[in-house]
Amino acid sequence: MEILIAIAIGTLTACGLYLMLRARTFPVILGLSLLSYAVNLFIFISGRIKLNAPPIIGEGSQYTDPLPQALVLTAIVISFGMTAVLVIMALGAYLTAGHDRVDTDADPEDQA
Amino acid sequence: MNLTIELLISALLIIGGSFGLIGSFGLLKLREPMQRLHAPTKATTVGVGASLIAAALTLLWQTGAASWQGVMVAVFLFLTAPLSGLMLAKAHRHLSRPDLPPTGTKAPWAGETPPKP
Amino acid sequence: MLTYALTFAIACFALALILNLIRLATAPTMPDRILTVDTMVINVIALIVLYGVQTHSTVVFDAALLLAMTGFISTIAFCKFLLRGGIIE
Amino acid sequence: MSQLLILPVILPAILAGAIILIARNTLNAQRAISILGTIALLALAITLIQAPTQSYFLGNWPAPFGIALVLDRLSALMLLLTATLALIVLIHTIRTGWDTKGRHFHALYLFQLMGLNGAFLTGDAFNLFVFFEVLLIASYGLMVHGGGEARIRAGVQYVAFNLLGSTLFLFALATIYSTTGTLNMADLAQKLPQIPANDTALIRVAAVLLMLVFAVKAALVPLQFWLPGTYANAPGPIAALFAVMTKVGAYALIRFGTLVFPTDLPATNTLLASLLYPAALATIAVGALGTFGTRSLPRQIAFAAIGSMGTLLLAVSAFTPQATAAALYYTLHSTLATAALFLIADLTRCRRDGMTAALYMAAAIAMAGMPPLSGFVGKLLILDALRGDAIAWAAILIASLLTMIGLARTGSDLFWKSPSTEAPAESKTAILLCLAALATLTIAAGPITSWLTLTAEALHAPTAYIAANHLGGTK
Amino acid sequence: MSRLFPHPMLSATLFLAWLLLAGSTAINSLLMAALLATLIPLATQAYWPSRPKIRHPLRLISYIALVLYDVIIANIQVARIILFMPADQIKSAWITVPVDLPCPEAIALLAGTITLTPGTLTAEFSADNKALLIHALHAPDPDATRAEIKSRYESRLQRIFR
Amino acid sequence: MSLALIAALPFLGALTPALTQRFGRSIATLTVALFTAAALALILNHLPAIIVGDTVTTQINWLPALGLNANFRLDGLALLFALLILGIGLLIQAYACFYLDKTEPYARFLTYLMLFQGAMLGIVLSDNILLLLVFWELTSLSSFLLIGFWSHLPQARQGARMALATTGAGGLAMIAGLMILGHIVGSYDLSTILTQKTAIQTSPLYLPALILILLGAFTKSAQFPFHFWLPHAMAAPTPVSAYLHSATMVKAGLFLLARLWPVLSGTPEWFWIVTSAGLITMAFAAKVALFKDDLKAILAYSTVSHLGLITFLLGLGTKAAATAAIFHILCHATFKAALFMLAGIVDHATHTRDIRALGGLRRAMPITFGLATIATLSMAGIPPLNGFLSKEMMLEEAAHTAPWVIPVLATLAALLSVAYSLRFLTYTFLGPIPAYSHSPHDPTPGLWLPPAILAALVVAIGAAPMPLAGWLVDAATSATTGEPIHAHIALWHGLETPALWMSLAAIGGALVTLGLYPALRRVWDATPKPQAKVIFDASLTALTHTAHTFTAKLHNGSLSRAFAAAVLTILTLGLYAYQSAESLPGSRALAAIAATPAVGFALMITAALAATALHRKRLLALLLVGIVGLILSASFAYLSAPDLALTQITVEVVTVALMLLALNFLPKITPHETPRLRKLRDASLAIGTGIATAALAYALMMREAIFPPISAFHLAQSLPGAGGHNAVNTIIVDFRGYDTYGEIIVLGIAALLIFALTESLLGTKWATRPDQSAGDAGDPHPIMLQTATRLILPMAMLVGCYLFLRGHNQPGGGFVAGLVFAIGFVLQYIASGQDWAAARRRIPYHAMIGAGVLVASFTGVGSFLAGRPFLTSNYTHIHLPPLQDFELATAALFDLGVFLCVLGAVMLALDALARLAKPQTAKDAC
Numbered sequence A: 001m002e003i004l005i006a007i008a009i010g011t012l013t014a015c016g017l018y019l020m021l022r023a024r025t026f027p028v029i030l031g032l033s034l035l036s037y038a039v040n041l042f043i044f045i046s047g048r049i050k051l052n053a054p055p056i057i058g059e060g061s062q063y064t065d066p067l068p069q070a071l072v073l074t075a076i077v078i079s080f081g082m083t084a085v086l087v088i089m090a091l092g093a094y095l096t097a098g099h100d101r102v103d104t105d106a107d108p109e110d111q112a
Numbered sequence B: 001m002n003l004t005i006e007l008l009i010s011a012l013l014i015i016g017g018s019f020g021l022i023g024s025f026g027l028l029k030l031r032e033p034m035q036r037l038h039a040p041t042k043a044t045t046v047g048v049g050a051s052l053i054a055a056a057l058t059l060l061w062q063t064g065a066a067s068w069q070g071v072m073v074a075v076f077l078f079l080t081a082p083l084s085g086l087m088l089a090k091a092h093r094h095l096s097r098p099d100l101p102p103t104g105t106k107a108p109w110a111g112e113t114p115p116k117p
Numbered sequence C: 001m002l003t004y005a006l007t008f009a010i011a012c013f014a015l016a017l018i019l020n021l022i023r024l025a026t027a028p029t030m031p032d033r034i035l036t037v038d039t040m041v042i043n044v045i046a047l048i049v050l051y052g053v054q055t056h057s058t059v060v061f062d063a064a065l066l067l068a069m070t071g072f073i074s075t076i077a078f079c080k081f082l083l084r085g086g087i088i089e
Numbered sequence D: 001m002s003q004l005l006i007l008p009v010i011l012p013a014i015l016a017g018a019i020i021l022i023a024r025n026t027l028n029a030q031r032a033i034s035i036l037g038t039i040a041l042l043a044l045a046i047t048l049i050q051a052p053t054q055s056y057f058l059g060n061w062p063a064p065f066g067i068a069l070v071l072d073r074l075s076a077l078m079l080l081l082t083a084t085l086a087l088i089v090l091i092h093t094i095r096t097g098w099d100t101k102g103r104h105f106h107a108l109y110l111f112q113l114m115g116l117n118g119a120f121l122t123g124d125a126f127n128l129f130v131f132f133e134v135l136l137i138a139s140y141g142l143m144v145h146g147g148g149e150a151r152i153r154a155g156v157q158y159v160a161f162n163l164l165g166s167t168l169f170l171f172a173l174a175t176i177y178s179t180t181g182t183l184n185m186a187d188l189a190q191k192l193p194q195i196p197a198n199d200t201a202l203i204r205v206a207a208v209l210l211m212l213v214f215a216v217k218a219a220l221v222p223l224q225f226w227l228p229g230t231y232a233n234a235p236g237p238i239a240a241l242f243a244v245m246t247k248v249g250a251y252a253l254i255r256f257g258t259l260v261f262p263t264d265l266p267a268t269n270t271l272l273a274s275l276l277y278p279a280a281l282a283t284i285a286v287g288a289l290g291t292f293g294t295r296s297l298p299r300q301i302a303f304a305a306i307g308s309m310g311t312l313l314l315a316v317s318a319f320t321p322q323a324t325a326a327a328l329y330y331t332l333h334s335t336l337a338t339a340a341l342f343l344i345a346d347l348t349r350c351r352r353d354g355m356t357a358a359l360y361m362a363a364a365i366a367m368a369g370m371p372p373l374s375g376f377v378g379k380l381l382i383l384d385a386l387r388g389d390a391i392a393w394a395a396i397l398i399a400s401l402l403t404m405i406g407l408a409r410t411g412s413d414l415f416w417k418s419p420s421t422e423a424p425a426e427s428k429t430a431i432l433l434c435l436a437a438l439a440t441l442t443i444a445a446g447p448i449t450s451w452l453t454l455t456a457e458a459l460h461a462p463t464a465y466i467a468a469n470h471l472g473g474t475k
Numbered sequence E: 001m002s003r004l005f006p007h008p009m010l011s012a013t014l015f016l017a018w019l020l021l022a023g024s025t026a027i028n029s030l031l032m033a034a035l036l037a038t039l040i041p042l043a044t045q046a047y048w049p050s051r052p053k054i055r056h057p058l059r060l061i062s063y064i065a066l067v068l069y070d071v072i073i074a075n076i077q078v079a080r081i082i083l084f085m086p087a088d089q090i091k092s093a094w095i096t097v098p099v100d101l102p103c104p105e106a107i108a109l110l111a112g113t114i115t116l117t118p119g120t121l122t123a124e125f126s127a128d129n130k131a132l133l134i135h136a137l138h139a140p141d142p143d144a145t146r147a148e149i150k151s152r153y154e155s156r157l158q159r160i161f162r
Numbered sequence F: 001m002s003l004a005l006i007a008a009l010p011f012l013g014a015l016t017p018a019l020t021q022r023f024g025r026s027i028a029t030l031t032v033a034l035f036t037a038a039a040l041a042l043i044l045n046h047l048p049a050i051i052v053g054d055t056v057t058t059q060i061n062w063l064p065a066l067g068l069n070a071n072f073r074l075d076g077l078a079l080l081f082a083l084l085i086l087g088i089g090l091l092i093q094a095y096a097c098f099y100l101d102k103t104e105p106y107a108r109f110l111t112y113l114m115l116f117q118g119a120m121l122g123i124v125l126s127d128n129i130l131l132l133l134v135f136w137e138l139t140s141l142s143s144f145l146l147i148g149f150w151s152h153l154p155q156a157r158q159g160a161r162m163a164l165a166t167t168g169a170g171g172l173a174m175i176a177g178l179m180i181l182g183h184i185v186g187s188y189d190l191s192t193i194l195t196q197k198t199a200i201q202t203s204p205l206y207l208p209a210l211i212l213i214l215l216g217a218f219t220k221s222a223q224f225p226f227h228f229w230l231p232h233a234m235a236a237p238t239p240v241s242a243y244l245h246s247a248t249m250v251k252a253g254l255f256l257l258a259r260l261w262p263v264l265s266g267t268p269e270w271f272w273i274v275t276s277a278g279l280i281t282m283a284f285a286a287k288v289a290l291f292k293d294d295l296k297a298i299l300a301y302s303t304v305s306h307l308g309l310i311t312f313l314l315g316l317g318t319k320a321a322a323t324a325a326i327f328h329i330l331c332h333a334t335f336k337a338a339l340f341m342l343a344g345i346v347d348h349a350t351h352t353r354d355i356r357a358l359g360g361l362r363r364a365m366p367i368t369f370g371l372a373t374i375a376t377l378s379m380a381g382i383p384p385l386n387g388f389l390s391k392e393m394m395l396e397e398a399a400h401t402a403p404w405v406i407p408v409l410a411t412l413a414a415l416l417s418v419a420y421s422l423r424f425l426t427y428t429f430l431g432p433i434p435a436y437s438h439s440p441h442d443p444t445p446g447l448w449l450p451p452a453i454l455a456a457l458v459v460a461i462g463a464a465p466m467p468l469a470g471w472l473v474d475a476a477t478s479a480t481t482g483e484p485i486h487a488h489i490a491l492w493h494g495l496e497t498p499a500l501w502m503s504l505a506a507i508g509g510a511l512v513t514l515g516l517y518p519a520l521r522r523v524w525d526a527t528p529k530p531q532a533k534v535i536f537d538a539s540l541t542a543l544t545h546t547a548h549t550f551t552a553k554l555h556n557g558s559l560s561r562a563f564a565a566a567v568l569t570i571l572t573l574g575l576y577a578y579q580s581a582e583s584l585p586g587s588r589a590l591a592a593i594a595a596t597p598a599v600g601f602a603l604m605i606t607a608a609l610a611a612t613a614l615h616r617k618r619l620l621a622l623l624l625v626g627i628v629g630l631i632l633s634a635s636f637a638y639l640s641a642p643d644l645a646l647t648q649i650t651v652e653v654v655t656v657a658l659m660l661l662a663l664n665f666l667p668k669i670t671p672h673e674t675p676r677l678r679k680l681r682d683a684s685l686a687i688g689t690g691i692a693t694a695a696l697a698y699a700l701m702m703r704e705a706i707f708p709p710i711s712a713f714h715l716a717q718s719l720p721g722a723g724g725h726n727a728v729n730t731i732i733v734d735f736r737g738y739d740t741y742g743e744i745i746v747l748g749i750a751a752l753l754i755f756a757l758t759e760s761l762l763g764t765k766w767a768t769r770p771d772q773s774a775g776d777a778g779d780p781h782p783i784m785l786q787t788a789t790r791l792i793l794p795m796a797m798l799v800g801c802y803l804f805l806r807g808h809n810q811p812g813g814g815f816v817a818g819l820v821f822a823i824g825f826v827l828q829y830i831a832s833g834q835d836w837a838a839a840r841r842r843i844p845y846h847a848m849i850g851a852g853v854l855v856a857s858f859t860g861v862g863s864f865l866a867g868r869p870f871l872t873s874n875y876t877h878i879h880l881p882p883l884q885d886f887e888l889a890t891a892a893l894f895d896l897g898v899f900l901c902v903l904g905a906v907m908l909a910l911d912a913l914a915r916l917a918k919p920q921t922a923k924d925a926c
């Protein structure tokens, strides 16, 4: 199982990074989403894996580490907020600039 | 008694699993997009439904505590599946523009593209 | 027997997911793909429920409930996108 | 345990919440709340800077299980710096009407202060991440305040790059938790030395990743790319406020570099210092060349800010009490100097009279490290602390020259070449306050540096910091 | 009473749903169910402005039972089509079903019923809500399908809703 | 204290013009003059003590940690310079009052002048080399302002920048040099340093320190090859040239050489570097001066030459030479300041400074002519003027110095000096009168009195050197050398002094040279000369260009490259950190791979890869990313993390809605535009990092934590301490509720940001209109959707309440509940439209966020009442018959804050985005 999860984390990271390296805002946003999936899984496994052991006291005899789960929850919420912000900013950039390239001019005032 | 329940649950599970698989198989097999829309209803209704009943019975049988949340799962699936179906059908129609029978009333079909002003 | 039936059911839905994947790869149109993902959601709901049976735990049922309640929204939103461009008008 | 410790965090949050709830459509009320809140924060900071090192156990849970705030000299200093700068910038914003150019300025501003204060106070590594995010997202909002193509597009880059940084932060924290089982910084400081010598690779990875996160915030080369576009395109007062944002990175580098990963820690040893040193040199170079080679004033200031971060971090990289003290002095100086320059740049958009020129001159002098202002003192302190390091000296001095020439050229083009335009007199109060603060730094350099020396010594021997973690949280 | 319970059926549904979710009929659960069954419809009544008149709630229940039965039967039929009928023999058809139901809720219920029973699917409404467009997976005789829908479902719904 | 006050007086004076300018120039000038005079008086007050060899000092601790102290000292050397600075300063103030045009910003000029005066005075009074550096740099800055005073002239701006760059660079070198000196000695106090000759000269750091200090001194004093800035500084108003560039600032370098003479001089290094620089400068600049036609240029090069002379003398390292140097500093200040002022007068009267266009002014301007004659002849070293005396002393020293080239060069320089001086005088005042645009005449006394005073000094010192200047030279030289010196200055030393013959040779040679001038001039004009300005400009331009290109290339605005650099750095350093240490192999037993999860993960990986490969089709990519999210949610459910599953599911829905809302506007296709090589680079970086991350994840999963994780406490205390069965939830709302507090604020801010940005977008004209042609189907609000969502909203709220209430003990909680509520409302938006849904909103979304923050905050603050820290939770079990007992926890109240904030934030953001989709409608305030 661990190998599978590691591969999943690696793939999500790689895909996310590749998309983040694209030149348009939308792929960058998608890339960040994939990357945040990867990191959420990564934080999650930092407490290691226990199957069928949810950290609900009294539901079983052993529990997975609840702390990383709490951290992932925070991370999910924050990355949700951040994604939303990036989306609206990408939208604003597109609407005002007329294109959705992420690259800006080196020194706009030099050209002027 | 135990065997009966076990048999019943097993049957439900097998029926549920089969219909779930048939649904996805139909999705693959059927040729026309509109036909494929019919397939997943099986997984939605009998597939998940049977599994849910099986789950409820199993838990009732094995832990002694009834779990009725499954009913709510089914309620939501039944409530929402027609909506997905409708919207997907609309999307299909919008993109492929098949010839439709007349409405039989004075009004057109609601999803038809309104004339440009 | 129950174990075998359960395994069978789980295998069916897992297989269904694989079929979905094939469909997804070969789907000719966008609505087809959306439909496939919609079906995937249902299959995953079934798998989650069956996993709960397998582990004698209802803890995961909430996940199934939420998926059932919210999964279709993405389908509708995608369709509405294809139909109207805007999903909220 | 004093409840005062939590106030720098929750006071702005409550005020911002109140603004959203009841005052979101009345500008004057927003301004009043904002100003009063910032003054209160300043008063709080002044109170706290006199307090001994102490912890605050949130939820009354003992460390390291709950989250602890730790107030020490360094965090108090950063609180004071933030509050001072915040008040100055806020005055400028209100007097220039920047806050009317978009919605929710004041709520975002207060949340920004909350995030900064939270980051400076926390004694928990993951909580630091949370407050980094608070301060970042508020800064995103302030950065695009008022809108406009260039600003929003620069904002996209700013956000995207920092999201990469935040993701890296999480990777690092997860690695730390996974290897050590704890997140409390003082707890880490106690546990890391016990790691077996033959099993340090993972914690080293975590240390490097974590420091890279802070390097992003501190705009350390080659992670500085986000800064020029952001600072140059942000609204003037916001760029001025952002002067403290890079310092958050510097703060975290200093905090972790002295508390958690000190140079005598067997696991990491001088790893971080040896990585920081060349990066700081490169940062100085990039900053100086940018200041020298750029013509638009805001961009130039942005590069000067990068250069000053390089100088600061060069001092940090020595990881000696003397160098740390110098770095802290330089932190105060470069924050205020950068802010002053940005405020002046904001003023020069419509006004280039003699008075503005004089203010510019003063701020540029400070920024370039020329006497008599604090930049010179800071530079001397760092040079003195880095004695014997010819490369460091050459880098700092040449950078100082390039910065001076660059700023002089821009200034002479701006105030001498182009005629002064007549525009309604805008308030210079904030700028004067900022320069007054710089002058105070200079005149009172003696007492300030001796205070900072004690601070640096406490940082390099953090027994009080660690001890404060064991004093409460009885639940 | 109608001001306190703008949608009595909804309140009943919510009451029941809460008990199902909570999985308990203890006094606390009943109280909470009653509370929510009162408060939620009140809080959301703006989002449900119309108030469908249901004449016979019991008939509604029997209607639901009928549909569930039909779902199972139809599933088997459609499964046979999917599994065993060659693709070129499947005769799909678009069918227009004129409807005459008093309220949107009833129309939606009919449309949902049609979709849930495998083999047919509501694909569209006429703009005036007087006709449904139905897609049948395999309908060699569209008129029969139309007639069955009208007689089996629509007429029942006409009797339930006013 | 008094020395500090003296040093402060000019700075205080600098503040006055802004206040006094309204009363007119005279008052303004008088006011600043008062400050200068006061400083002068206070200096003179110490005169008796200084003359007998005492040193007056003042100590103020400024920055003891560094050793930068406001220590001042007044000794003979400082006295000499202070008198020059303040005395000539007074004359300059008077002169400037009449010189500057009425339209000029005179107050600003006076301010700059006083700033400079203060800085200069500070240098000479400093008893701490760091303090000296402060003032040193201040002179660079204030001279920058003064040179650039006529800022409308390009040459003024350029001259100012050139001076600043050159002296600034030297100043920075000097910082290094002086700090090294301080490090050698262990103190930055001059009083200490001056006693440490042996320590300094035996230190291995002596040579670097010497070179760096000399760089500072030579740039300031315009020594070859740093001389080029001085002639360009002549773009300054003449009073500035007279003050800074003849009498004072350029002598700061000499002052420094003299100041440090006791500890730096006497070594071969010192001798060779300083004398050669001085000698070359002296001869070279004199030669250039001979061929200049601009009055001020001649004077400028002459100044350079004389500075060289003094430098040369200081380099010799003997006491006699030092005496000569000191004396010449005094003499040069008198005649050169006068000459500059006179050149200014000529300029004023004739509107030209080109000596080829001048001539015959002796009749029109007799006073000027008389004064100029005295000063020029002194410059030429003609007896009996003071310039002669000091030049004789120089030649005498040169004559006794080997090798022979030194006396020869010195004589040659003297020759050239005589030649250019005579040329200066004759071309301007003698010969025929050219056609002036208006008739020139002598100026008002205000302009000629200051140079007259100086000329009087020139004559007087020449006539009676010992009574007038002997005491001052003695005091200054004693202070310079550190030993009591009694100079003997006289006109006549007898026939056997070589200097006499060298002087005569120089005068004779000069006459010959002037006779041959036309021929020499042709040769000169025909000789290609490296133009220092051209070289300086070219190198500065090249440097600027390089810096600009470098910066523009480096910061080319490419986010992808910034990402690539960051990722590469992270990857490289991460690998390095790992490689450079040991690690034990992991030993944990791994979980078995079941078939179904394997299918799930395979699906997730495939979907991620497909989304990457097909990312150009944006809608499809979004759908595929949605699959990843779906499987991830299921994985969390499978991996014993039900709370995560719930959260992921609900967040996913809202995220997709958000992305689709945005994609409505954005292009639906990403164009092909990246070159293959770039893709290869990106792919390698991505894959490399992916592999590293996977390896790290695997390594972590393979091993237990080195120390017992703190979460054991959370599990143990969840029920007894925090009153909840769900340990994840108790961590979120209690153990680490503070994290959650920050997290909801992040969400709230996100919503505010989205709202604010939307508002600003609604107010602007867009470059792009959304492309609506793709979706032109009718029926925006299908009736079935509308009807069904009326039922789904209450059901969703019910489920939300359910998840909220049980969250403490089972999966759920305020966050998920808020999202479920939000999803119910979002459905209303989707089904019935923004107008319809927004019109039915009872509570503004803003208010929900605000209320959420406040509820959470005040729940936390509530524990203050019990004297507990923020967010200390409390719970109790209530027994209310006939009810079963139930739990009331403050954590639930906190969770309510979370709930409100989440609901408000999601709705505010979506509502804002939805409003963006129809910008034609009026803004509805929330």
Ligand code: NA
Binding pocket: B038, B041, E114, E115, E116, E117, E118, E119, E120, E121
């Ligand atoms: Na169907």
Ligand code: NA
Binding pocket: E113, E114, E115, E116, E117, E118, E119, E120, E121
């Ligand atoms: Na059907």
